[in-house]
Amino acid sequence: MKLATQIFLGFSVVIGISLTDSYVNYNLSQKVNRNTDYVAKSETIIRNSSRLHKSIIEMQSAFRGFLLTDDKAFLDSYHEGGRVIPKLFIEQRSLLLNSASQAAKLDTITKLHQEWIIYSNKLIEAKKSVKINPSLYVDLFENKLRKQVGKKINDRISLIFRAFDRAEYRLRESRRDALNHSVERTRTYSVIFLALTVFIGVLSTVYIVRLITRRIALMVNLADNISKGEFAVVKDDKNDELTSLSVSLNSMSETLDKNIKELEKRNKELNQFAYVVSHDLKAPIRGIYNVTQWIEEDLGNEVSPQMRNYLNIIPDRIKRMEDLIHGLLDYARISREKPLREKVDVNTLVKDIAELIIPEDFKIQTFGLPVLITEKIRLEQVFSNLISNAVKYSKSDVAGEIVIRCREVNQFYEFSIRDNGIGIEPQFHSKIFEIFQTLREKNAKESTGIGLAIVKKIIDDQHCTIGVESELGKGSTFVFTWPKH
Ligand code: ADP
Numbered sequence: 252m253k254l255a256t257q258i259f260l261g262f263s264v265v266i267g268i269s270l271t272d273s274y275v276n277y278n279l280s281q282k283v284n285r286n287t288d289y290v291a292k293s294e295t296i297i298r299n300s301s302r303l304h305k306s307i308i309e310m311q312s313a314f315r316g317f318l319l320t321d322d323k324a325f326l327d328s329y330h331e332g333g334r335v336i337p338k339l340f341i342e343q344r345s346l347l348l349n350s351a352s353q354a355a356k357l358d359t360i361t362k363l364h365q366e367w368i369i370y371s372n373k374l375i376e377a378k379k380s381v382k383i384n385p386s387l388y389v390d391l392f393e394n395k396l397r398k399q400v401g402k403k404i405n406d407r408i409s410l411i412f413r414a415f416d417r418a419e420y421r422l423r424e425s426r427r428d429a430l431n432h433s434v435e436r437t438r439t440y441s442v443i444f445l446a447l448t449v450f451i452g453v454l455s456t457v458y459i460v461r462l463i464t465r466r467i468a469l470m471v472n473l474a475d476n477i478s479k480g481e482f483a484v485v486k487d488d489k490n491d492e493l494t495s496l497s498v499s500l501n502s503m504s505e506t507l508d509k510n511i512k513e514l515e516k517r518n519k520e521l522n523q524f525a526y527v528v529s530h531d532l533k534a535p536i537r538g539i540y541n542v543t544q545w546i547e548e549d550l551g552n553e554v555s556p557q558m559r560n561y562l563n564i565i566p567d568r569i570k571r572m573e574d575l576i577h578g579l580l581d582y583a584r585i586s587r588e589k590p591l592r593e594k595v596d597v598n599t600l601v602k603d604i605a606e607l608i609i610p611e612d613f614k615i616q617t618f619g620l621p622v623l624i625t626e627k628i629r630l631e632q633v634f635s636n637l638i639s640n641a642v643k644y645s646k647s648d649v650a651g652e653i654v655i656r657c658r659e660v661n662q663f664y665e666f667s668i669r670d671n672g673i674g675i676e677p678q679f680h681s682k683i684f685e686i687f688q689t690l691r692e693k694n695a696k697e698s699t700g701i702g703l704a705i706v707k708k709i710i711d712d713q714h715c716t717i718g719v720e721s722e723l724g725k726g727s728t729f730v731f732t733w734p735k736h
Contacts, residue, residue, distance in 0.1 A: 254463070254491040261455030265448055272444035279437040286430035293423035296346050296353075297416060303339045304412045306332050307364060311405055314371045318378055318396075326375065336364065350422070356415045360408055367404040370395060466493050473500055480714075482508030518586065526583040529576040536576070540569045571699075575687075578701030582686065585708050590628040597621055597630070597666075601655055604635045608642055613651040620657050621664055623735060629709045630733065634668075636702040637729050641670035643698075644727070663715065663732040671726040680719050706731075 310332030316325035340361050347354040374396065377388040395401065469485045470493075476483050482504045487497040543565045547554065554562065597620040605615050615638075638653065645651040654669045675683065675690070682688050684707040689700035710717045710731055721727035 252489075252491065254459075254493060257462075257491070258459055261451075261459060264455065265452045268444060268448045268451060272441070272448065275440050275444070276437060279433055279440060282433040283430065283437060286426055286433055289426040290423060290430055292346060293419060293426055296343065297419050297423065299339060299343045299346070300412065300416055300419065303336065303343060303360075304409070306336050306339060307405075307408060310336065311367075311371075311401075314375065314401075317375060321378065329371075329375070333368070340364075353415060353418060353422075356411050356418070360411050360415070363404050363408050363411070367401060367408070370401050370404065374401075462489075463493065466497070470497055470500055473497075473504065477504050477507060480511070482511070522583045522586050525579055526587065529579040529583065532576050533573070536569055536572055540566065575699050575701070578699045578705070582701055582705050582708065585629075585705065586712065590626040592624055593627050594622065594624050595627045595630060597623070597657070600627070600631060601634055601638070604631065604638055605653075608635065608639050609653070610642065610651070613642065613645070613653065615653045616655070618654070618656045620655065623664070623733075625733070629713070633706050633709055633731065633733075636706045637668045640702060641668060641672060641727075644672040645670065646673055659735070660732065662735050664735060665730060665732050667728055667730045669726065669728040674723045674725045674727055675719060675721040676723045677721075680721065683719070684717070 310329055313325045313328035313332065316322065317329065340357070343357055344354065347357060374388075374391050377384075377391050381388045466485075466487060466489075469487075473483060473485050477500075484501040484504055485497050487494045543562055547562055550558075598617060601615075601617055601620060609615055641653050642651065649671060652671045654667075656667050656669075658665050679690055683690065684703050685700075686704035687700040688704070689698045707717060710733075713734055715732040715734065717729065717731035719727055719729050
């Protein structure tokens with residue numbers, strides 16, 4: 252699966268859980284709101300119920316007070332009840348739309364109250380007109396009041412009110428329980444979803460980071476190995492973007508490996524060719540030299556001055572040719588033979604070379620030269636070529652000076668050989684390391700243009716570098732690195 256798809260999936264799962272969390276929480280909060288409303292409504296119903304019951308009782312008391320005392324002041328309170336109570340019934344009824352059993356109880360109370368109103372109104376009217384029509388009051392008193400018709404109605408009203416209140420209290424309790432339960436559930440679900448979101452978020456992040464970093468580390472390692480010349484490949488079968496990168500790296504590594512092997516093969520063939528050719532050229536050149544000697548001997552004094560002049564040039568040219576061939580052989584030998592590694596004191600090595608090469612009027616100074624285990628012959632070839640060049644290209648009118656220093660740079664030694672010779676123009680700084688490149692006159696003695704090419708080849712074989720810092724007339728400093736181990 253593609254890396255982008257995996258990252259997208261990880262995020263989608265986390266976002267999905269968050270959305271579900273929000274949805275569930277929204278639903279639960281709606282439920283909490285509903286239950287809160289129920290509880291609040293129940294409290295209002297209970298409050299209204301006691302107000303209603305109290306008003307009915309007050310009305311009944313006013314009615315009794317009037318009948319007992321004939322004091323019309325009681326009727327004010329009675330009529331006040333007659334005005335307030337119907338409103339309270341309507342208000343209470345509107346709160347009971349969702350509760351049929353409580354509504355039925357209220358309806359019964361309403362009906363009983365109306366019954367009582369008819370009964371009480373008749374008695375009040377009869378009492379008021381007792382002087383005009385005493386028989387009516389007596390009749391009502393005997394048949395209704397005495398027989399406790401009103402009291403019975405009131406008792407039933409009180410009974411139903413108690414039942415109503417009990418039921419409403421139970422209802423309120425159950426709604427309060429439901430409210431607590433939904434609050435509890437909201438809290439639990441929130442914690443579960445939060446934990447799930449964090450868990451899956453962290454899990455997918457760790458998974459993706461591990462998936463990427465481990466494989467990137469493998470590829471960095473491969474690139475490192477390629478830079479060291481080890482052409483391995485990495486295995487990656489995940490089939491995502493990083494797999495494409497590793498496929499490209501692998502194919503780069505394989506191509507480089509193939510090309511370098513091909514190059515090494517060609518180099519070997521070229522070396523072999525140079526070696527064979529230069530070796531085979533030695534005999535015919537010697538032959539030409541012998542033939543000129545014989546001609547000179549046979550002709551003796553008959554040789555014209557012009558001819559003698561020509562014959563004198565031949566040995567010089569043959570010597571130069573031999574030098575070139577020897578140089579070529581040395582050059583070809585570098586990669587053919589692997590010299591022994593041994594302990595080398597560079598100070599002693601330089602001193603020995605100086606004794607052989609440097610004229611007496613030359614001054615040589617060395618600083619910080621190390622002792623190391625290395626291919627002694629190769630290091631010797633490098634120093635002898637560079638020191639002999641410093642001598643060869645010294646100024647004729649100035650006392651020669653050579654300073655050799657060394658410093659450590661990571662796993663390499665960096666040597667510098669500075670002279671106060673004729674110097675080299677900047678445009679030739681890289682050219683002089685090419686084979687047969689000499690800045691001297693082509694036929695000059697001891698100048699084949701091979702010395703620095705040999706030095707460069709040896710240093711390349713050690714996977715090191717060489718360069719020169721110089722200006723014409725201001726001396727030269729050759730700087731090269733050499734492995735410590
Ligand atoms: P050769 O000395 O046989 O010409 P090299 O390969 O040793 O061949 O040197 C190539 C050229 O680099 C020389 O011809 C010379 O011009 C220049 N060169 C090398 N070393 C020095 C030096 N120390 N000072 C000035 N020129 C130098």
